[in-house]
Amino acid sequence: MTAAYDSPVVLDRREGPYGEVVLRRHGTLLQLIANGCFLMDTSDGRSERLLVDAAYDALDGRSTPDVLIGGLGVGFSLAHAAQDRRWGRITVVEREPAVVEWHRDGALSGITAGALADPRTKIVQADLVTYVNETSDTFDALCLDIDNGPGWTVTEDNDGLYSPAGLAACARVLRPGGVLAVWSAEPSPEFEGTLRNAGFRQVRTEEVPVARGVPDAVHLAVRPG
Structure with missing residues (x-):
């Protein structure tokens, strides 16, 4: 029997502030599960890398922009941003203490490891919804990867993030001309409309084909200058 058909093995299971979070291994893959909902695994990472690259490209050559990444996940977005010396500060907001621990000294x-050792990187353990409402800091780009998309949130608390x-x-934490990039498990024309109604400009969607089913998507929007 090949690794692809092995049964998943739970490496750690925690009761976090927002419910149960599980790290498990399935063959060669590491997987994150929250409250029984599959979040992501280490199989690919193309769409997470696109999330970061598309945000940078939409900034039109802004010098050493600062980026806020919402959600640490399996770490693809952070690792990719840290590999790019064009970024300035890289701040990651993650609300689950277990996920942060799994990256600092666990299986992830x-x-x-290289990104966390980068002096540009800062990990903030907080709920992103609370953070964007309360922080006094601002950024050139905000990359959101905390849910499976605007219509498929991990917890009901996250629904409000995609509302007007x-x-x-x-938009408040973005500098004028800053870019909002939102990862989604599927394209959402409805969310594009919500972005426009919220005052964002240059709204568009980039798709990433997957082996089966609808493509992953990155929704992009610019805060007016």
Whole structure:
């Protein structure tokens, strides 16, 4: 029997502030599960890298821009940003203490060890919704990867992030001309409309084909200058 058909093995299971989080291994892959909902694994990472690259490209050559990444996950977005010396400060907001620990000294450390050692990197343990409403800091780009998409959130608490009020909070932490990039497990024309109604400009969607089913998507929008 090949590794692809092995049964998943739970490496750690924690009761976090927002419910159960599980790290498990399935063959060669590491997987994150939250409250029984599959979040992501280490199989690919193309769409997470696109999330970061598309945000940078949309900034039109802004010098050493600062980026806020919402969600640490398996670490692909952080690792990719840290490999790019064009970024300035790289701030990651992650609300699950267990996920942060798994990256610092657990099974996920192999993905992000270099990024965590980078002096540009800062990890903030907080709920992103609360953070964007309360922080006094601002950024050139905000990359959101905390859910499976605007219509498929991990917890009900995250729904508000994609509402007009939530998007206004996202715009508040962006500098004029800053870019909001939102990862989604599928394209959402409805969310594009919500972005436009919230005052964002240059709204568009980039798709990443997957082996089966609908493509992953990155929704991009610019805060007016």
